Amino acid sequence: MALQVVTANRLQDGRVVYLTGAGGWSERLGDGEVAADEAETARLMATAARAEAEQLVVAAYLIEVTGGPGDLEPVRYREVIRAQGPSVRSDLGKQAGWG
């Protein structure tokens, strides 16, 4: 199975976040906890569902990634754009150093 990370948008401000190993949410994809099998993705999604119920995030889902801990890359281009910011405005989004 391809490696996967849970992503969502933070409820309060809509910013893109990733579920971390500590059960928190980070604005950096590199901090995301990687699931490598179905049991792990189910566990991560259960954590995400709780975070949704606790008004932390909305619209959580799994994305495919490559690479290793701290150095993850999304597979789909859509997720590259979410992880970086608009490709046409390098001054905006995570690529510009903010969430």
Place this chain on the structure above:
Amino acid sequence: MYRYDEFDQTLVEQRTAQFRDQVRRRLSGELSEDEFKPLRLMNGLYLQLHAYMLRVAIPYGTLSSKQMRKLAHIARRYDKGYGHFTTRQNVQYNWPKLEETPDILAELASVQMHAIQTSGNCIRNVTADQYAGVAADEIEDPRVYAEIVRQWSSFHPEFSFLPRKFKIAVTGSPNDRAAVRVHDIGLVMRRNQGGETGFEVIVGGGQGRTPMVGPTIRQFVAKRDLLSYLEAILRVYNQFGRRDNLFKARIKILVHEIGAEAFTEAVEEEWLQIKDGALALPAGETARIRAYFAPPPYEAIETPVRAFEAKRFEDPDFARWLRANVAAHKQPGYAIVNLSLKPEGGVPGDASAEQMDAVADLAERYSFGEIRVTHEQNLVLAHVRQADLHDLRRALEALGLATPNINLVSDIIACPGLDYCNLANARSIPIAQRISRRFHDIDRQHDIGELRLKISGCINACGHHHVGHIGILGVDRKGEEYYQITLGGSADQDAAIGRIIGPAFSADNVVDAVETIVNTYVELRRDGERFIDTYRRVGEAPFKETLYATA
């Protein structure tokens, strides 16, 4: 301009307070996302790729300088210093925080603006010809009726849960600048044989995955009957429109499935029941609304304006800008000025807070404090003295708003695409930027002439690609961005849906393909033929040949 009465103002303020409470309950957990989502959508708040997005209504695309300054303020204070003007004459902010959205709505309400009915399955913001009230070719100012339709459709209880969204566009001119034939309802002001003005009614046009040019279901509806006729159409749609399939829920599908004739019969039958009821427009009320749209206090100006004519003769850059960006005004000595939001390499429709403030100032100085937004994602100052045009151009040039490219190949409509949008399959903006750079030679653009190029990043067609002379649709092919090209579309009075010319192009090749199409046209054109004229004369074969010859 229309000014809110106490009812309008109260409604908007109440809605803001209501939404503030809804946001509070969402953040505290009293409302789940499933409960909250329809509420935020009713207030124009979407969740996009990077953040929330707030869509603010600009009724029939008309703004005061004061309102534009407020939009600039919101961009700076609550967003990232810019806004995006859309094909629905609205403005979108791409980075608002949920917790601050009630404050943004309160700021908007303070200048008689809101985000109501900019989303959801209701009657959306009514759009109109950006030259309304000033065009030399106009029969009558359509904004009076756009405003009447706005009032009728705002919070209309019967039409708050339609099968799908519903868009109405109005023009007062036979030369359609509002794309009325690709709207759910298009209204064209006409004069009947008795000399009375009323409306031709077009129903069931649209784009998206099933593009259609709407048929005319009535040649003439008297002004008095406008609302009752619209109500009859909406009732038939509300009752018979499909709710079982999202992709078949727009009115165009209903009109297409039962046929325009049967649809018209149903409307006429309903109309007979309600035509002389409460919706018959009292002449006094129409006159009251019309007063808001009275022409500004123009000066009596003797034409030709000598200094202006001399400048036009002396300054070729000025003359070129006049040719592309300035249109004829019905008042002698005045002109309509288009401000291009399509600079070379820019993002179509984006304006910075500084540009918005500067435009507000220029509108006050030169155009009675009024600004229009066009569905082509540009701005318009509608009442400029010819004598002021030279100075105005210089000021616009300093702001990057004087690119002389209106209706030329680089005046591209582009949806936000995959750079921002949750629905997109591919990016639109970078393609627009690369095309505008490829055709950077403005003399070449003027030589090519009128060419409407439109780009959408998915089949929902917010970028109007179906009605582009050249249309580009972004698709995802196994994770790669590809672009399908259509030719022969048109959004004006000769509306047509473009045809797919052949296999899609990669992102690397699509700009070359556009250039090949343009060069083919230049080779084939006869004197005075626009791109679309040549295409209609020769058909798609020669374009297909040059595009795919070496493939």
